[in-house]
Amino acid sequence: MASKHIIVDPITRIEGHLRIEAVMNENNVITDAFASSTMFRGIETILKGRDPRDAGLLAMRICGVCTGTHYQRSIEAVEDAFKVTIPKNARIVRNLIQGALYVHDHVVHFYHLHALDWVDITSALKADPKAAAAEALKWTDTPHGAGEGELRTIQERVGKFVAQGRLGIFANAYWGNKHYKLSPEQNLVAVAHYLQALDMQRDASKMMAIFGGKMPHPQSLVVGGVTCVQDIQNPARIAEFKSLLNKFRNFIKNAYLADVLMAGTIYADEALDGTGAGLKNYMSYGDFKLDDTGFYNSASLFPSGIVLNGDLTKLYPLDQTKITEDVSHAWYEGGNDKGLHPYDGVTNPKYTGLEKKADGYSYLKTDEKYSWIKSPLYDDTRMEVGPLARIAVGLAAGNANVTKYAVGFLTKLGKTLGLESAAPASVIFSTVGRTAARAIETELMADVMMGWVDELAANVASGDVRTWTEFDFDAVSKDARGFGMAEAPRGGLGHWVVIKDGKIENYQAVVPSTWNAAPRDYKGRMGAYEAALIGTKVADPEQPLEILRTVHSFDPCIACAVHIVDTKGRELSSFKVNTSCAV
Amino acid sequence: MKTAIVGAGTVIYQDEGIGVYAAKYLEENYTFLDDVTLVDGGVLGFQLMTYYQDYDKVLILDTITMNDEVGAIYNLPSEELLGLGSYKQTAHEVEIIEMLEICSLLERMADVNIIGIVPEDIEQVNVGLSEAMKSKFEHLINAALEELQRSGIEYKRKSATVTLEEIIEKYANPQSEFKNGYPTSYQVQQQK
Structure with missing residues (x-):
């Protein structure tokens, strides 16, 4: 058989969470x-x-x-509809809450x-802790928690866990796969940071x-502003925020950035040859307002715009009216061709199922409908969103902050790769680059947040x-429509709301993973995950x-909808609670 | 014993919300000692890690898939659940069990139990519960109370009862507390 068809699917009671079907040729490509x-x-x-x-x-x-x-986007969609501009304190507080979410989310994601897509824990057990401590110094002058003694303790601890068979995550891992390229010492440094990151x-x-x-479930935002008046007037609260931020910022610089630089160097071949690049069309809605001139007027930390075909010399302005959602390959009815704008969006489910083939497995009916995700289009073009898109758009816009941090990273990478100058910006168009872009913006965010706290x-x-x-309220809510479009950690998130006589008439949310995880569109063009593979x-x-590796590099957030504990058919009857005699 | 009772689930998908209602029901109808925290977890993501790390005992109320009839209730200790998340074989994201597995690398982790019920309908978009869940709701509460008792966590029934219907209503029609603004000047005076 020349080609192989493989399925990666957690298989739960509901179809999906996220299922990938891939066809490979005789060379496993x-x-x-x-x-x-x-x-x-x-x-x-x-x-x-x-x-x-x-x-x-x-x-x-x-x-x-x-x-x-989502809470903030929804409130901002309504504020946009009402044409309300929030006060400066509210703007900064919202930036700080979202910024904290970014840095937390990105570090935990990595x-x-x-990380375990790149780091082989079992290999770390073979490392020499002394050599590993020296290794850590190659990637930053001040490594976080990577002295010989600490590394030795962590190695012993992990070794003990492995010996006890205590680690669930070891059960199904791909340890020893030859596409793991870090040395035992490099793996040990990364494993140490994995554990420290938990704290x-x-x-x-x-x-x-x-x-x-x-x-x-935060409650401190309301249409028109924020309610944490007491907190912002309490210097101790602000000082506490700053001290936590500063501590975390040190970890970002001396562990996260250093480890991404290390992995980026060792896996540089895959970055240079563009493995996992995919669409190379990038969209950012722009976010983190830097002044108080109102919603879509103010300057923002991440600029908005579109980059096409990986061409960083051109930036196209974003026009939200060009967004549509196509359902040709999604389990919905209604709309045709490039679909409807979110203001007019409809959601009429039409599930057509999978197809059982002769081998006994069920496959997606890929010629028809095969996903619960609609296929969003921007100006009839497929787009990638997320950290990589924000960095690409920032570079194309010549944004000073984004350029400084991106070039800073590429310069360090050029040095560790032994190049004469910085690594080419095109390396970010890859799976490795997508992961690096997330780290770059985390460092940027942690630094600017320090300034926001002072502001x-x-x-x-x-x-x-x-x-x-x-x-x-009565005056502004008679007949209004608005959108809250901004950048969640995973990418552009938009909520659109139509309001009539004080009530919501239509509401649509287009989330980042809709852009990235979408199926084919009406022209048979691939979504971002699909293209990247x-x-x-x-x-x-x-x-x-x-x-x-590639799917994880997008930081997929698909399990949002359903959160059931899946026992995967395991025999657990002895834990059943006998309820017949209860009550 | 520092204890967190976490209701997990997505209230916008019918029976998916039962864990959230159960935690709220316990909070409204029982009193606990100060070291017991009741959490409306919702679709709790990474924050679960902090509970696993900082608490001695974590009780999660949730729905569960199981080859058993609708309404069947299980009390699953964490050691039985480790290994089910299979980090490497799924492309999806943060779930209760994956968080358990990540935290199992720590020296010390809370003693975790999941009290789960097999739901009937977790696809319909509606804030509410199927009849099957309503009729089993008290059993779920009792299963949670039994686990608390076994762990030596004290509780007392309050005299007045808040019904399940009243709790569902709070989630079905949440009202923003400050939708007509926030009395900034008042707060400032209070501070002084």
Whole structure:
């Protein structure tokens, strides 16, 4: 048989979460790929007819990781509809809450959801801790927690866990796969940071809670501003935020950035040859307002715009009216060709199932509908969103901040690769580059947040304690429409709302993973995940490590909708609670 | 014993919300000692890690897939669940069990139990519960109370009862507390 068809699918009670089907040729190179998944759907059904000021409280239930982001987007869509500009304090507080989410999310993503695609824990057990401590110094002058003694302790601890068979994550891993390229010492340094990051992430979590209030469902935002008046007027709270941020920032620089530089150097071949690049069309909605001139007027940390075909010399302005959602290959009815704009969006499910083939497995009906995700288009073009898109758009826009941090990283990479100058910017158009882009913007974010904290403290000290802008609800909510478009950690997130006589008439949310994980469109063009897999060589088809690497590099957020505990058919009857005699 | 009782699930998908309602029901109808925290986890992501790390005991109320009838209830200790998340074989994201596995690398982790119920309908978009779940709701609560008892966590029933219907209503029609603004000047005065 010349080609092989492999399926990567967690198989749960509901089809998806995220399922990838890939076709490989005789050399194990992927020639075709399909992404299918469950995705939240039907939020508009729930929001229709409600008071738009309450929409955020339900919209935040869409996702457990970006809860606060959905909450804020929903509120901002309504503010845009009402033409309300929030006060300076509210703008900075929202930036700090979102910024804390970014740095937390990106660090946890790298270490706990993605690192093991690059790092072989079992190899770390063979490392010489002394040599590993020396190795850590190659990637930063001040490595975090990577002295010989610490590394030895961690190695012994992990060794003990392995010996006890205590580690669930070891059960199904692809350890020893020949596409793992780090040395035992490099693996040990990364494993140490993996464990240290577990402790560190708690600080970032606390940061979010300082201004976000009750976690995990923040309550501190309202249409018109924020409600954490007491917190911003309390210097101790602000100082606490800054101290947590600073500690986490050191970890970002001396562990996260250093480890990404190390992996980027060792896996540089894959970055240079563009493995996992995919669409090379990048879109950023722009986010993190830097002044108080109002929604889509103010300058932002990440500029908005479009980059096409990886050409960083041209930037096209973003026009939200050009966004449509096509359902040709998604399990919905309605709309045709390039589909409808979110203001007019409809969500009518039409599930057509999978097809059982002679080998006994069920396959996606890829010629027809095969995913719960719609295929969004921008100006009839497929787009990638996320950290890589933000960096690409920032570079194309000549944005000073983005350029400084991106060039800084590429210069260091050029040095570690032994090049005469910085590594070419084109290396970011790859799976490795996507992972590096996330680290680059994390460092940028941590640094600018330090300034924002001071800006907030200074503004409050100057006597401006306003956190809310008054508006006449009855007047502004008669007939209004607006959108909250901004950048969640995973990419452009938009909420669109249509309001009539004080009630929501239509509501649509287009989330980042919709852009990235979407199926084919009406012209048969691939979505971002699908395109990124084409041409990838898989070392061992039984261990599709390379597929996971690329899909994980997008930081997929698909399980948002359904959160059931899946026992995968395991026999657990002895744990059944006998309820017949209860009550 | 520092304890977190976490209701997990997505309230916008019918029976998916049962864990969230159960945690809220316990919070409204029982009193606990100060070291017990009740959490409306929702689709709790990474924040679960902090609970696993910082608490002695974590009780998660959730839906569960199992080859068993709708409404069947299980009390699963964490050691039975490790290995099910299979980090490497799934392309999807943060889930309760994956978080457990990640935290299992730590020296010390909370004693975790998942009290799970087999749902009937987790696809319909609606804030509410199927009749099958409603009729089993009290059993789920009892299973949680039994686990608390076994772990030596004290609780007392309050005199007045908040019903399941009243709790669902709070989630079905949440009202923004400050939708007509926030009394900034008042707060400032209070501070002084």
